[in-house]
Amino acid sequence: NNRTRRRKQTKNQPYSIDNNKDLLLTFIAFKMSRQTAMPTSILDRPLTRGRTEQVSLSAFGLMYSELVQYHQNRVSSIPELERRLESSGYGVGFKVLELLAFRGREAKRETRIMSILQFISVTAWKSLFGKGADSLERSLDNADEYMIFDNNPITSTFLSSHKSSADAYISGIIAGILEGAGFTARVQAVCPSADEGDARGIIGLPRRKDKAVFVVKFADKVLERDAALG
Numbered sequence: 001n002n003r004t005r006r007r008k009q010t011k012n013q014p015y016s017i018d019n020n021k022d023l024l025l026t027f028i029a030f031k032m033s034r035q036t037a038m039p040t041s042i043l044d045r046p047l048t049r050g051r052t053e054q055v056s057l058s059a060f061g062l063m064y065s066e067l068v069q070y071h072q073n074r075v076s077s078i079p080e081l082e083r084r085l086e087s088s089g090y091g092v093g094f095k096v097l098e099l100l101a102f103r104g105r106e107a108k109r110e111t112r113i114m115s116i117l118q119f120i121s122v123t124a125w126k127s128l129f130g131k132g133a134d135s136l137e138r139s140l141d142n143a144d145e146y147m148i149f150d151n152n153p154i155t156s157t158f159l160s161s162h163k164s165s166a167d168a169y170i171s172g173i174i175a176g177i178l179e180g181a182g183f184t185a186r187v188q189a190v191c192p193s194a195d196e197g198d199a200r201g202i203i204g205l206p207r208r209k210d211k212a213v214f215v216v217k218f219a220d221k222v223l224e225r226d227a228a229l230g
Contacts, residue, residue, distance in 0.1 A: 054130065057154075060154070061157065064155060064166075064169070067085075067088065067169075068081075068085070068165075068166055071084040071085060071088075078165055081165050081168075082165050082168040082171075082189075083168075085165065085166070085168040085169040085171075085172060086168045086169070086171050086172035086175065086187075087172060088169060088172060089168075089169040089170060089171065089172025089173040089175075089176065090172040090173070090175055090176040090179075091176060092172070092173050092176060093172060093173040093174060093175060093176020093177040093178075093179070093180065094176045094177070094179070094180045096124055096127065096128065096173065096176070096177060097124075097176070097177045097180040097181060098180070099127075100123060100124060100127060104123075109181065109182070110181055111225075111229060112226060112229060113146070113183065113218065113222065113223075113226045116177075116178065116181050116183055117136055117146055117148070117216070118136065119177075120133075120148065120174060120177055120178075121133035121136045121148050124173075124177060125150075128173070129150075129154055133148050133149060133150055134149045134150055134151045134211075135147075135148075135149040136148055136149070137149070139215075142217075143223075144217055144218050144220075144223055145215055145216065145217050146215075146216045146218075147213050147214065147215055147216070148174070148213070148214040148216065149211060149212070149213055149214075150170075150211065150212045150214070151211040152211070153167050153170065153211070153212040155167050155169050155170055156191070156212065167189035167191065167212045167214070168188075168189050170189060170212070170214060171187040171188060171189045171214055172187075174187045174214055174216065175187040178216070183218065183222050184218070184219040184221070184222055185216050185217060185218045185219060185222065186216075186217045186219075187214055187215070187216050187217075188214070188215045188217075189212055189213070189214050189215075190212070190213050190214075190215060191211070191212055191213075
């Protein structure tokens with residue numbers, strides 16, 4: 001009777017962590033092992049984080065060279081290759097604008113040409129390439145043209161030929177950002193020679209054969225709207 005009474009008392013005792021330390025430690029170790037074995041996917045990470053994360057330059061070079069070769073094997077001319085690369089970057093530009101607007105918590109939208117170009121050459125450039133563009137200039141010959149300079153464009157760093165064609169991918173990104181912000185424009189990447197800088201009225205910039213110039217030509221309606229805003 002006494003043995004039966006003790007069993008009933010033990011059975012009705014409340015759960016105690018002190019009496020189950022081994023079970024608790026086993027559970028914690030199991031949870032930690034699952035977290036280590038199953039890392040969080042990049043698609044599950046919050047958009048507000050990861051501003052300082054960088055992609056390996058060699059990994060980008062490999063992936064981009066494959067993209068260029070993919071399109072190059074399916075075209076018969078350089079202009080067609082450039083159009084394909086621009087199209088690939090165009091969608092990226094829309095996503096970049098959306099992501100930066102979300103992270104910046106900006107309530108206002110850029111309405112002036114110089115403001116959106118500064119956003120691209122500084123904020124977007126730093127987000128994409130880790131640094132701002134080297135210069136932003138307005139053409140002395142054509143009032144509807146602006147130029148963004150990059151003295152060391154990442155897209156043509158690992159290519160020995162067709163450098164301006166390779167930089168067309170960035171042209172597409174710029175065009176996508178502009179279109180998403182309401183600034184319709186035609187963007188073209190050119191790779192000037194060492195002596196072409198002064199010929200276009202650009203003074204004081206370093207002379208480099210591998211620099212890229214992204215010429216932005218806005219639509220007439222965009223220029224008229226900007227002039228109306230004063």
